[in-house]
Amino acid sequence: MAKVLVFHYTDKGRLPKLSPEEIEGIKKKLGAEVEKHPDVKFNGTFVDEEGSGICYWEAPNAEVVNEIIKEVLGEPPVDGTAVVKQVL
Numbered sequence: 001m002a003k004v005l006v007f008h009y010t011d012k013g014r015l016p017k018l019s020p021e022e023i024e025g026i027k028k029k030l031g032a033e034v035e036k037h038p039d040v041k042f043n044g045t046f047v048d049e050e051g052s053g054i055c056y057w058e059a060p061n062a063e064v065v066n067e068i069i070k071e072v073l074g075e076p077p078v079d080g081t082a083v084v085k086q087v088l
Helices: 020-035 062-073
Strands: 002-008 041-047 053-059 080-084
Touching: 002 062, 020 041, 020 062, 053 062, 062 080
Parallel strands: none
Antiparallel strands: 002 053, 002 080, 041 053
């Protein structure tokens, strides 16, 4: 399985501040969509106070992750997706 990072760092890509209710709704939709892909694991979204950050996934490839994100959020704020490998 590949390690996939989704980046959010430009004005366009930064994640908006969300209410607890909005976050819960996204979690439910995301959980339901990930269940359809047993070979995918969502490890979390990590952001700073300005909404810049990353989402960390394990999946067969970046395309699957992008499809899931689009299904859950429509046109999400994304600045790029990369398959990475650990070197240290």
